[in-house]
Amino acid sequence: MKLFPVRGGVHPEYRKDRTAECAIVALPMPERLFLPLQQHIGAPASPVVAPGDQVRKGQLLATAQGAVSAPVHAPTSGTIVDIADCLAPHPSGMSQKTIILETDGKDEWADLPAGLDDPFAVDGKEIGKRVAAAGIVGLGGATFPSSVKLSLGTQKKLETLLLNGAECEPYLTCDDRVMREYASEVVDGARIMAHALGTPKIVVAIENNKPAALKAMAEASSAFTNVTVVGVPVQYPMGSERHLCQAITGLETPARMLTADLGVVVHNVGTARAIHQAIRFGRPLLSRVVTVSGGAVADAKNVEVPLGTMVSELVEFCGGLRGEAKRLISGGPMMGNPLPALFVPVVKGTCGILALTAAECNEAPPGPCIRCGTCVTICPCGLVPVEMAAFIRKDNLEAAQRIGVMDCVSCGSCSYICPSHIPLVQYFNYAKGAINAKDREARKQDHIKVLVEAHNARLEKAAAAKKAAAAKAAAAKKAQSTPTADSKVSA
Amino acid sequence: MTAVLIDKSGPFTHAPTSVQKTMTTVLLALAPATVFNAYLFGWPAIFLFIVTVGSCLLVEAACLQVQGRSVSGGLSDGSAALTGWLLAMSLPPWAPWWTGLLGAIFAIVLAKHVYGGLGQNVFNPAMVARVALLVSFPVQMTSFVAPKPLFSGTAPGFADSLAITFGSAFNLDTMSTASALGLVKTNLSLGIPASQSVGNTPGLVDMLLGFHPGSMGETSGLLILAGGLFLMWRRIISWHIPVAVIGTLFVMGTLFNTMSPDRFTSGLFQVLSGATFLGAFFIATDYVTSPVSKQGQIVFGIGVGLMTWIIRTFAGYPEGMAFAVLLMNSLAPIIDHHLRPRVFGRTRQGEPLPLKGDK
Numbered sequence: 103m104k105l106f107p108v109r110g111g112v113h114p115e116y117r118k119d120r121t122a123e124c125a126i127v128a129l130p131m132p133e134r135l136f137l138p139l140q141q142h143i144g145a146p147a148s149p150v151v152a153p154g155d156q157v158r159k160g161q162l163l164a165t166a167q168g169a170v171s172a173p174v175h176a177p178t179s180g181t182i183v184d185i186a187d188c189l190a191p192h193p194s195g196m197s198q199k200t201i202i203l204e205t206d207g208k209d210e211w212a213d214l215p216a217g218l219d220d221p222f223a224v225d226g227k228e229i230g231k232r233v234a235a236a237g238i239v240g241l242g243g244a245t246f247p248s249s250v251k252l253s254l255g256t257q258k259k260l261e262t263l264l265l266n267g268a269e270c271e272p273y274l275t276c277d278d279r280v281m282r283e284y285a286s287e288v289v290d291g292a293r294i295m296a297h298a299l300g301t302p303k304i305v306v307a308i309e310n311n312k313p314a315a316l317k318a319m320a321e322a323s324s325a326f327t328n329v330t331v332v333g334v335p336v337q338y339p340m341g342s343e344r345h346l347c348q349a350i351t352g353l354e355t356p357a358r359m360l361t362a363d364l365g366v367v368v369h370n371v372g373t374a375r376a377i378h379q380a381i382r383f384g385r386p387l388l389s390r391v392v393t394v395s396g397g398a399v400a401d402a403k404n405v406e407v408p409l410g411t412m413v414s415e416l417v418e419f420c421g422g423l424r425g426e427a428k429r430l431i432s433g434g435p436m437m438g439n440p441l442p443a444l445f446v447p448v449v450k451g452t453c454g455i456l457a458l459t460a461a462e463c464n465e466a467p468p469g470p471c472i473r474c475g476t477c478v479t480i481c482p483c484g485l486v487p488v489e490m491a492a493f494i495r496k497d498n499l500e501a502a503q504r505i506g507v508m509d510c511v512s513c514g515s516c517s518y519i520c521p522s523h524i525p526l527v528q529y530f531n532y533a534k535g536a537i538n539a540k541d542r543e544a545r546k547q548d549h550i551k552v553l554v555e556a557h558n559a560r561l562e563k564a565a566a567a568k569k570a571a572a573a574k575a576a577a578a579k580k581a582q583s584t585p586t587a588d589s590k591v592s593a
Numbered sequence: 594m595t596a597v598l599i600d601k602s603g604p605f606t607h608a609p610t611s612v613q614k615t616m617t618t619v620l621l622a623l624a625p626a627t628v629f630n631a632y633l634f635g636w637p638a639i640f641l642f643i644v645t646v647g648s649c650l651l652v653e654a655a656c657l658q659v660q661g662r663s664v665s666g667g668l669s670d671g672s673a674a675l676t677g678w679l680l681a682m683s684l685p686p687w688a689p690w691w692t693g694l695l696g697a698i699f700a701i702v703l704a705k706h707v708y709g710g711l712g713q714n715v716f717n718p719a720m721v722a723r724v725a726l727l728v729s730f731p732v733q734m735t736s737f738v739a740p741k742p743l744f745s746g747t748a749p750g751f752a753d754s755l756a757i758t759f760g761s762a763f764n765l766d767t768m769s770t771a772s773a774l775g776l777v778k779t780n781l782s783l784g785i786p787a788s789q790s791v792g793n794t795p796g797l798v799d800m801l802l803g804f805h806p807g808s809m810g811e812t813s814g815l816l817i818l819a820g821g822l823f824l825m826w827r828r829i830i831s832w833h834i835p836v837a838v839i840g841t842l843f844v845m846g847t848l849f850n851t852m853s854p855d856r857f858t859s860g861l862f863q864v865l866s867g868a869t870f871l872g873a874f875f876i877a878t879d880y881v882t883s884p885v886s887k888q889g890q891i892v893f894g895i896g897v898g899l900m901t902w903i904i905r906t907f908a909g910y911p912e913g914m915a916f917a918v919l920l921m922n923s924l925a926p927i928i929d930h931h932l933r934p935r936v937f938g939r940t941r942q943g944e945p946l947p948l949k950g951d952k
Contacts, residue, residue: 469612
């Protein structure tokens with residue numbers, strides 16, 4: 103298959119070899135699970151259970167609220183002990199409403215909806231509904247509710263389902279292992295998604311540093327003529343939706359649009375497997391594969407983890423921490439988030455838990471910019487990080503916006519490569535947050551203005567109507583009282 | 594594990610890059626040519642080199658101290674050493690010691706720290722120093738000697754060399770010879786055609802190897818070229834500026850030489866003489882004072898090549914590289930402003946790309 107060049111990018115040390123050959127192992131069921139109501143982008147789910155309730159595996163615990171949301175299910179059987187505010191797995195260090203489930207070790211299944219023997223015979227909308235009910239979100243880390251992305255086919259003509267197995271973040275091998283060990287499940291899930299979307303073509307894109315996954319996926323999809331497995335260059339951030347789409351189709355997604363506008367929908371391979379489980383067996387999303395790695399982890403592993411497991415328990419399972427961990431990260435080292443503590447739960451978007459040593463982080467205090475221009479050369483979005491950062495330092499956000507800070511995908515390549523260790527992407531994230539907040543405020547003001555104007559218009563109209571009525575009444579009165587004057591004029 | 598740090602956002606890994614590594618690599622690339630020149634021009638050249646680099650380090654340290662900045666941190670980035678090194682290579686090898694000291698003050702104080710230090714200067718410090726010296730002391734700055742290799746019969750001894758650099762033993766009138774570019778220029782003013790003068794200059798092969806009079810960095814074009822290619826291989830510089838500078842000089846030289854061989858020297862002569870290689874690979878590519886985008890770098894390189902050729906051909910000075918670089922330095926911010934890369938998903942004008950099928 104012909105591939106298309108993608109601008110820029112970096113080649114970080116991948117450090118995947120420590121876990122690439124580690125088969126996925128299941129974590130023994132913890133005694134307590136902590137299930138936040140918001141493990142996805144959108145509105146938090148609303149609990150349908152109360153403390154003291156007995157629940158069974160797969161039972162609905164919290165239901166989706168609104169169009170963009172996802173439900174939460176019980177990863178095993180047990181008792182709800184509390185619904186309380188717990189520390190969220192987020193760098194803010196804020197807490198969020200969390201359902202606490204005491205497991206009973208029986209792992210008894212609830213009555214699940216029956217699986218579909220032939221998902222290709224049912225309507226795409228039905229597939230979407232079942233995916234939504236299963237609480238499936240983008241498992242690559244974005245955690246956007248998958249059902250919303252599956253309904254795009256009803257609005258647009260779609261050509262290609264692009265299955266993202268690039269896994270371009272260093273350390274992470276969870277997608278690699280899923281593709282190697284569950285290739286047929288992934289391919290089946292992808293075919294179900296393509297059916298729901300109405301896309302005739304499926305392309306599975308895997309970075310060339312995963313030959314075993316490429317082989318496994320090619321074998322699993324050999325029976326299906328509409329599925330192509332393709333190796334893409336090892337180049338960070340190849341797994342970025344827009345850039346992967348460009349590499350495969352040659353099409354560049356216009357700013358402020360989606361790849362779906364080009365007829366391409368991108369889903370993660372782990373999501374495909376979860377959809378296979380949900381559609382074929384009626385099983386909701388209860389666990390996910392997490393890569394636990396980094397120099398400070400004693401025994402790095404790929405672990406199938408029940409959602410809600412404390413990170414501390416997961417790390418213990420991997421032999422605990424050895425030596426000094428400089429950073430504790432959820433996700434990959436390029437775009438992942440620092441964790442505020444070990445006492446936070448694994449959620450749907452947790453693809454990796456990394457404990458990195460100081461040597462791996464290679465941090466240094468920022469120095470003066472020497473204008474080497476490397477950030478300009480490697481920016482996959484064609485931006486000028488050096489100039490944007492200069493504007494943002496002076497708090498000139500409008501200028502930064504004019505030269506494209508809102509088009510930054512926060513891949514972190516510029517910060518990674520900067521010889522002066524300037525935290526460029528941190529500047530851009532700050533600017534994007536501040537500009538978005540300002541826009542929201544402006545929209546709110548606009549909305550208020552519209553309301554006020556409508557109100558004033560109504561008042562004016564009422565006043566005018568009153569005046570007109572008064573004038574009419576006065577005219578009528580006048581006409582009655584002064585008939586002679588009229589006759590005089592006309593005379 | 595002591596404490597979990599959440600004081601910064603990602604990425605949480607970093608390429609093994611640093612300013613110090615970059616500067617060290619450039620110094621390494623200059624080393625072969627420097628050593629060869631030390632051999633060619635002997636002890637006086639070595640003394641001048643030590644004085645110039647040492648002065649730059651001392652002046653840098655003094656500037657940092659006065660500003661209350663970390664002296665060891667500032668010196669260890671290697672930028673002052675590189676400035677001194679490049680300045681030394683652009684001086685005539687037998688120039689007196691005070692040119693190095695004065696040059697260091699011009700370069701480090703006036704061209705660098707007055708603007709705010711590393712990364713803040715508009716003009717290339719080494720070239721500011723060279724031009725300031727050239728304008729102030731034209732005789733000393735254009736008095737070149739023919740190569741007198743170390744340990745050869747013509748080379749001055751250690752004591753004589755000390756007298757040349759630190760005393761006044763270098764008799765400008767009797768010992769100096771003109772560089773190839775200087776010879777052509779002088780002869781043109783005397784009515785001798787360029788085509789004939791070129792015949793009297795060292796052959797092109799000698800010029801490439803370095804056996805001709807010139808600044809330390811102007812001779813041994815081959816080693817400078819090798820250093821430049823090394824920098825490209827190490828990805829410290831890209832091809833854009835060097836190719837644009839050398840290409841422009843070659844094209845202009847060839848074009849005008851074809852039209853009038855008596856008045857204009859050939860493209861090859863332009864490329865191999867003077868500071869072309871040093872300028873194209875080491876001076877014009879200075880990060881701080883050149884544009885950041887590749888498009889900008891090409892425009893910048895063409896500008897440097899064009900200005901160099903114009904100054905060499907029409908102006909009063911035989912060599913124009915330093916002037917050309919400084920002139921283009923002043924344009925670098927404007928080039929950067931007008932030549933940004935195209936943003937992903939947008940047209941050059943900044944509008945979102947039209948969807949396929951949209952009219």
